Amino acid sequence: MTIDAIKEALPDYAKDLRLNLSSLLSDGVLTEQQRWGTLLATALAARNLALIAAISAEAAQHLAPPAIAAAKAAASIMAMNNIYYRFTHLASDPDYATMPARLRMNVIANPGVDKADFELWSLAVSAINGCGRCIDAHDQVLRKAGVSREAIQQAVRIASVIHAVAATLDGEASLAA
Amino acid sequence: MLTVGDKFPAFALTAVNGTDPKSAFAPVSNESYAGKWLVLFAWPKDFTFVCPTEIVGFDEIAGEFRDRDAQLLGLSIDSEFVHLAWRQSRVDLGKVSFPWLADIRRELSDALGILDRQEGVALRATFIVDPQGVIRFVSANDLSVGRNPQEVLRVLDALQTDELCPCNWQKGEETLKAA
Numbered sequence: 001m002t003i004d005a006i007k008e009a010l011p012d013y014a015k016d017l018r019l020n021l022s023s024l025l026s027d028g029v030l031t032e033q034q035r036w037g038t039l040l041a042t043a044l045a046a047r048n049l050a051l052i053a054a055i056s057a058e059a060a061q062h063l064a065p066p067a068i069a070a071a072k073a074a075a076s077i078m079a080m081n082n083i084y085y086r087f088t089h090l091a092s093d094p095d096y097a098t099m100p101a102r103l104r105m106n107v108i109a110n111p112g113v114d115k116a117d118f119e120l121w122s123l124a125v126s127a128i129n130g131c132g133r134c135i136d137a138h139d140q141v142l143r144k145a146g147v148s149r150e151a152i153q154q155a156v157r158i159a160s161v162i163h164a165v166a167a168t169l170d171g172e173a174s175l176a177a
Numbered sequence: 178m179l180t181v182g183d184k185f186p187a188f189a190l191t192a193v194n195g196t197d198p199k200s201a202f203a204p205v206s207n208e209s210y211a212g213k214w215l216v217l218f219a220w221p222k223d224f225t226f227v228c229p230t231e232i233v234g235f236d237e238i239a240g241e242f243r244d245r246d247a248q249l250l251g252l253s254i255d256s257e258f259v260h261l262a263w264r265q266s267r268v269d270l271g272k273v274s275f276p277w278l279a280d281i282r283r284e285l286s287d288a289l290g291i292l293d294r295q296e297g298v299a300l301r302a303t304f305i306v307d308p309q310g311v312i313r314f315v316s317a318n319d320l321s322v323g324r325n326p327q328e329v330l331r332v333l334d335a336l337q338t339d340e341l342c343p344c345n346w347q348k349g350e351e352t353l354k355a356a
Contacts, residue, residue, distance in 0.1 A: 081344045101345075104334070104337065105340070105341050119343070133344070137342075137343035137346035138343050138344070140346070
């Protein structure tokens with residue numbers, strides 16, 4: 001499927017999403033790598049197979065292989081960290097936050113792209129996976145690295161719409177089955 | 178004996194990997210595996226009893242070390258020809274996939290401080306060295322006691338596992354600085 005086909009597959013009641021998706025494919029605030037890495041990482045986090053395939057196919061035209069790998073790595077490692085650290089943040093017992101996690105996450109130290117871009121993708125995935133303190137922590141790191149609020153917000157707008165498109169396609173798929 | 182935090186000594190030795198005399202010898206130095214971790218384990222003498230089980234034990238999990246960007250290196254004070262002969266003498270040793278250093282002048286063993294004072298051969302010492310050349314783990318057994326390769330792997334894994342994600346941030350703390 002292409003992204004155009006995804007838009008066609010969105011039913012009329014989701015016309016807002018169709019239009020939102022269109023406008024998010026270009027913007028004036030993110031670099032091409034940031035935009036397409038965010039689209040890819042959030043599509044993976046949103047877990048709809050058709051959307052992942054469509055975004056991934058088009059992202060390959062905008063991202064060099066190391067960036068593709070890094071965006072996938074962000075979705076992949078944050079799928080772990082969002083669960084683990086959301087637990088430590090939510091648990092009433094503060095001791096869990098002091099116990100060593102003993103989880104390997106070395107890709108964060110060497111993502112293969114500009115660290116700020118990797119952090120941006122991690123923040124977008126955290127927004128989908130719903131870890132509040134992860135969002136705050138990544139936001140701090142990004143602001144310190146000089147990334148603007150507008151850029152961060154744009155990444156979250158992408159995450160929001162990608163998630164909604166995925167949810168809608170999932171719903172339509174179950175209804176059609 | 179050198180310990181955690183010390184810089185691993187510079188060395189340049191002949192190493193043996195394989196059983197064909199035409200291709201088994203190659204020089205190995207501390208620069209040969211730049212960017213990787215080193216797991217160096219020494220044994221007293223080739224052709225003795227405890228060593229083969231350890232060497233084969235490490236080789237059985239060589240893939241796990243490789244996955245963790247760690248190069249296994251064996252070492253004894255035997256010459257490269259003794260190493261070759263020992264590899265040729267047993268199928269299980271012949272297949273071992275990592276190089277054995279021939280520390281024939283005892284220079285590296287001496288610099289590491291692992292020569293047994295009575296016997297003049299290397300103790301069963303194991304070193305884990307990080308990509309910056311710093312020793313991060315040391316262990317030494319007496320001549321007759323073998324090692325557990327799984328334990329070495331466990332330590333390597335623990336050394337490599339750091340909480341690198343900003344998600345680890347606690348409210349009120351400074352954010353983590355990526356190394």
